[in-house]
Amino acid sequence: MSTCHDIEPQLSELLDGGLSSAELGLVEAHLATCERCRGIRRDLERVRRAARSLAPMPPPAHVWLEVAGHVHPAAADGARRPTATDARVAMRQWIGIAAMLVLVTIGAYFVIRTPGAPVDPSGNAASASFVEAVDDMDKTVDEKIKKLETLVKEGKDRLGPEAAATLMSSIETIDGAIAKSRAALGQAPASVPARESLFEALKAKVGVLQATLNLMNEMRKGDQAAAAEAAAAFGKKSS
Amino acid sequence: MSVAHADLALVEECRANRPGAFEAVYRAHAPRLFGLACRLVGRSEAEDVLQEVFLTAHRKLGLYRGESSLGTWLFRLATNQCLDHLRSKRARFAAMTDELDAEPPAPHAGVGAVVGVVDRLDLERALADLPPGCRAVFVLHDVEGCEHREIGEMLGIADGTSKSQLHKARMRLRTALAGGPSRAESAS
Numbered sequence: 135m136s137t138c139h140d141i142e143p144q145l146s147e148l149l150d151g152g153l154s155s156a157e158l159g160l161v162e163a164h165l166a167t168c169e170r171c172r173g174i175r176r177d178l179e180r181v182r183r184a185a186r187s188l189a190p191m192p193p194p195a196h197v198w199l200e201v202a203g204h205v206h207p208a209a210a211d212g213a214r215r216p217t218a219t220d221a222r223v224a225m226r227q228w229i230g231i232a233a234m235l236v237l238v239t240i241g242a243y244f245v246i247r248t249p250g251a252p253v254d255p256s257g258n259a260a261s262a263s264f265v266e267a268v269d270d271m272d273k274t275v276d277e278k279i280k281k282l283e284t285l286v287k288e289g290k291d292r293l294g295p296e297a298a299a300t301l302m303s304s305i306e307t308i309d310g311a312i313a314k315s316r317a318a319l320g321q322a323p324a325s326v327p328a329r330e331s332l333f334e335a336l337k338a339k340v341g342v343l344q345a346t347l348n349l350m351n352e353m354r355k356g357d358q359a360a361a362a363e364a365a366a367a368f369g370k371k372s373s
Numbered sequence: 374m375s376v377a378h379a380d381l382a383l384v385e386e387c388r389a390n391r392p393g394a395f396e397a398v399y400r401a402h403a404p405r406l407f408g409l410a411c412r413l414v415g416r417s418e419a420e421d422v423l424q425e426v427f428l429t430a431h432r433k434l435g436l437y438r439g440e441s442s443l444g445t446w447l448f449r450l451a452t453n454q455c456l457d458h459l460r461s462k463r464a465r466f467a468a469m470t471d472e473l474d475a476e477p478p479a480p481h482a483g484v485g486a487v488v489g490v491v492d493r494l495d496l497e498r499a500l501a502d503l504p505p506g507c508r509a510v511f512v513l514h515d516v517e518g519c520e521h522r523e524i525g526e527m528l529g530i531a532d533g534t535s536k537s538q539l540h541k542a543r544m545r546l547r548t549a550l551a552g553g554p555s556r557a558e559s560a561s
Contacts, residue, residue, distance in 0.1 A: 146540035177488040177547045184491035185515035190404035191411055197420050198399055201427045205395055333417070 136164045138171055145175050149182060196345050203347075275336050282343035289350045304342055311335040380443035387434050399427055402444055406451040412500060412512045413455040422458050426451045452513070452527050459505050488550045499549035503542055510535050511542035 141164045147153050148161050165172050286301070315332035318325060386394035406426055410419035430450055437446055500508060509528060513519040514535070519527075521535040528535070 143537070143540055146543055147536060152536070174544075174547070177551075178543045180488050180491055181496075181543050181546045181550065182515050184493065184496050185511070186518075188412075188493060188496065188516050189408065191408040192404045193407040193420065193423055197407075197423055198396070198403070200424050201399060201431075202396070204428055205431050337417075 136160050138164075138168060141165075141168070141171055142174060145171065145178055148175065149179055194341070196341050200344055275340065279336075279339055279343065282340065282347065286343055286346050286350075289347075301342070301346055305339065308335055308339045308342065312339065377439045377442060381437075381439040384434050384437050384439075384443065387431070395431060398430070398443065398447075402447050403427070405444070406447060409448070409451055409512065409517065410455055412497075412516065413452075413505075413509055414458050415501065418458065422451075422454055426454045429454065448517070449527070456509070456528065459509075488547055491550055495550060496546070499546050502549065503545055507538040507542040507545070510538040511546070514539050515543075 141161055144153060144157060144161050148158070153161060165175065291298075312332065312335045315328050315335055318328035319332060322328060383394060383398060387398060403423065407419060407423050410422040410426075414422055426447070430447055433450070437443065500511070503511065506528075510524055513524045513527065514521070521532045521539075524530075524535045525532045530538075
């Protein structure tokens with residue numbers, strides 16, 4: 135007579151149709167008399183079905199910009215040189231990204247400022263991997279940000295004064311959110327909203343800097359005059 | 374035109390640097406590959422991994438011969454990229470699946486069925502808390518529909534190990550989705 139200990143490891147194989155007919159006979163005979171193992175089989179089937187329904191995830195828009203920024207130089211060697219339109223498109227995309235990231239950051243910051251925002255003193259609401267990911271990111275992202283900031287500072291003149299001013303103001307807003315999120319975490323280390331806010335702010339800063347670098351790349355490759363025109367147009371829009 | 378022919382034609386356009394061709398490849402496949410990366414390496418690192426996948430794909434397009442669909446080719450590339458990322462992050466990953474076999478079994482989640490309707494967000498969170506070895510097997514098998522033979526090849530483990538890791542992953546998820554051992558036991 136098979137025991138639960140013998141049968142339980144075979145329940146996944148049962149669901150996946152991988153048992154031989156002899157094994158199948160034993161498992162089914164056990165299930166006919168064991169409520170516990172029938173329950174496990176139902177649960178595993180629910181888990182399996184739910185996994186099948188997990189959807190693809192559209193990546194953030196700036197990922198394509200970064201990929202395209204690396205891929206285009208190769209294309210320029212071949213059939214097509216970047217045009218002034220590319221520079222204008224890049225500028226429009228950058229404006230959108232910068233604005234969106236700042237809004238996300240501000241939104242996340244407001245979550246921790248809102249009275250009654252959920253703060254779990256035990257920290258149980260935050261998954262261990264999320265806490266680990268944010269803490270990891272907070273420790274390692276500084277170096278990445280410093281490198282990006284250096285590159286952006288070196289090429290900032292290429293953006294034109296208006297776009298550069300907007301960039302600095304965006305960075306200032308995000309830096310404020312990073313500082314406040316860190317302060318909030320200092321006071322309540324288990325706070326889920328504060329950790330989420332820090333996560334969003336760090337990501338936003340990296341996102342803005344990377345998108346800016348990409349824009350500068352496009353402008354270097356494209357028509358300088360048109361890029362300057364785009365930068366001027368951006369200045370008008372942002373005022 | 375068959376899928377393989379359509380893929381080959383698109384790849385040819387990419388090789389010829391036709392404007393928009395590589396972007397079309399990205400738009401068609403990025404969501405699935407980003408989902409895979411989020412689930413295997415975590416959301417915070419998935420963007421870098423996805424970027425690297427498409428840069429590698431762009432460099433290696435010349436190697437694509439149409440023997441499988443472009444989606445399958447990219448999926449293998451992305452899986453390898455994720456696993457490399459995990460290995461470099463944790464040098465111990467190579468031994469991870471063996472170590473898991475030696476771990477104490479996941480706590481039992483009580484008698485009878487204890488998991489109700491599974492919320493996708495809850496499942497994503499519980500998935501993120503699995504150890505990397507059995508999480509990789511679960512994602513590749515139950516989310517992406519790979520067979521144990523393919524998973525064994527990708528992870529460098531035996532089919533039997535892939536099967537046992539899958540069962541462990543499902544059992545751990547069952548416990549997590551039931552609200553942890555204490556809630557599950559009281560439900561029994």
